[in-house]
Amino acid sequence: MQFTIAALLVLVPAVLGHGLITSPPSRPVGPAIIANCGPKVEQDIRLDNTSHVEGLPELAAKDSAYKAAKCNLWLCKGLQFDDNKNNTQTWTAGQVVPIKIWLRIPHEGSANVSIVDTKSNKVVGSMLKVWAKGYAPGRKESDVPADQKEFSVTVPEGLEEKCASAGDCVLQWFWYGTGAKQTYESCVDFKVAKKPAYLAFRA
Ligand SMILES: [Cu+2]
Numbered sequence: 082m083q084f085t086i087a088a089l090l091v092l093v094p095a096v097l098g099h100g101l102i103t104s105p106p107s108r109p110v111g112p113a114i115i116a117n118c119g120p121k122v123e124q125d126i127r128l129d130n131t132s133h134v135e136g137l138p139e140l141a142a143k144d145s146a147y148k149a150a151k152c153n154l155w156l157c158k159g160l161q162f163d164d165n166k167n168n169t170q171t172w173t174a175g176q177v178v179p180i181k182i183w184l185r186i187p188h189e190g191s192a193n194v195s196i197v198d199t200k201s202n203k204v205v206g207s208m209l210k211v212w213a214k215g216y217a218p219g220r221k222e223s224d225v226p227a228d229q230k231e232f233s234v235t236v237p238e239g240l241e242e243k244c245a246s247a248g249d250c251v252l253q254w255f256w257y258g259t260g261a262k263q264t265y266e267s268c269v270d271f272k273v274a275k276k277p278a279y280l281a282f283r284a
Pocket residue numbers: 099186188261263
């Protein structure tokens with residue numbers, strides 16, 4: 082019996098968990114997600130920060146501390162800007178930003194990287210990266226092609242007003258495993274600064 086329990090404890094971390102952005106730093110748990118999404122959602126993410134979104138709505142529904150609008154569960158898994166504001170990135174249009182994904186367990190499907198307006202929950206402009214299919218194939222992290230785990234995106238032109246303040250926009254990595262029917266989301270906080278005038282003039 083004891084052996085069985087020990088074996089299960091060893092297995093659990095390998096069964097759970099899937100992926101997140103490790104660089105630049107993505108939204109972690111903190112006091113703001115507890116306040117807005119409730120302690121049940123926070124605990125689920127804290128125990129496995131790479132896990133999928135499905136399952137969280139059910140936990141949230143059972144938690145009287147859950148505030149649907151403020152939590153915004155389907156954006157960034159409800160992870161909050163206030164818990165990541167010290168990691169705000171400052172970018173300028175045209176800047177190439179390297180992204181690293183920790184893809185702990187693959188589930189083949191589609192994925193994209195986009196900028197989302199956090200007030201309207203709408204993607205701003207075109208996707209920065211799209212894998213229509215064939216994202217994260219295989220059974221273990223090393224089966225996944227390197228360019229699906231490390232790639233770069235270019236900061237689009239024209240975001241200097243919409244994304245002037247950190248928290249107004251996020252860079253979101255979104256992955257859906259078709260067979261597993263699981264969604265993964267991870268968000269980087271940033272603001273877009275105006276280019277120095279002499280650079281803008283030369284461009
Ligand atoms: Cu899975």
